[in-house]
Amino acid sequence: MYSETLYRFADTGNAQLPAPTGAATLVICQNMQPQPTEQETLFLNNILKAVGLTTPAQVQIIHIAPNVVLNCSQIITQFKPQKLLFFGFIPEQVQLNMRIGLYMPTPFNHTTLLFADALHLLESDKQKKSVLWQHLKQLFSV
Numbered sequence: 719m720y721s722e723t724l725y726r727f728a729d730t731g732n733a734q735l736p737a738p739t740g741a742a743t744l745v746i747c748q749n750m751q752p753q754p755t756e757q758e759t760l761f762l763n764n765i766l767k768a769v770g771l772t773t774p775a776q777v778q779i780i781h782i783a784p785n786v787v788l789n790c791s792q793i794i795t796q797f798k799p800q801k802l803l804f805f806g807f808i809p810e811q812v813q814l815n816m817r818i819g820l821y822m823p824t825p826f827n828h829t830t831l832l833f834a835d836a837l838h839l840l841e842s843d844k845q846k847k848s849v850l851w852q853h854l855k856q857l858f859s860v
Contacts, residue, residue, distance in 0.1 A: 734786060735796070741778040743771055744799035746788070748806030748836055749781050758837040762805075768851070769858040788812045794829050801857060802829050806836030821849050823857045832857060 747754065747762065754762070762779065771777040778797070782788065790812040794802065809818045818824045824831045832853065840846050854860070 734782075735780060735793070736778075738797040739774060739778045741774065741776055742800040743777040743803065744793070744797050744801070745777060745779045745803045745805065746793070746807070747779065747781050748784055748804075748811075750784065750836075750838070752783065754781050754837070757841065761837055761841045765850075765854070769854050769860050771858075790814045790831070791827065794827050799829055802831050804831070804833045805840070807833060809833065821846075821853045823853055830857060 745762070745766070747758075749758070766772070766777055766779075778799075784806075788807075788811070790802075790809075791814075793812070804812065808820075809816050814826075816824070816826070818831065818833055820833050820835065822832070834840065834850050835843075835846055840850060
């Protein structure tokens with residue numbers, strides 16, 4: 719018998735994720751709706767443009783529903799990004815048992831991770847946008 723507490727994690731295999739494009743930056747956004755709003759899409763595009771990511775060869779964007787289970791390690795293995803940005807997720811939601819503060823670029827498994835609030839929350843909060851921008855400038859050497 720085990721004296722430890724055992725946790726079973728869902729093995730999603732990331733089957734719902736699209737095929738990797740080979741982009742060096744992967745952005746995963748959690749959306750409350752099945753598709754991002756036009757406002758969220760425009761806001762995200764402006765963020766990416768500000769750090770010099772303007773083509774599909776540079777960045778791959780994936781939108782995820784709130785109830786989908788993701789595994790960060792599997793995502794890194796499958797997509798091999800240099801930078802992985804999560805909007806609307808916390809580390810536990812992608813099966814990471816690490817303390818990572820929001821907006822803090824963090825190296826993990828040959829990838830730099832950055833967790834941020836959901837796009838709809840960021841868009842209306844000047845202070846959060848400012849903090850995100852400061853860390854994105856550092857992450858992308860802007």
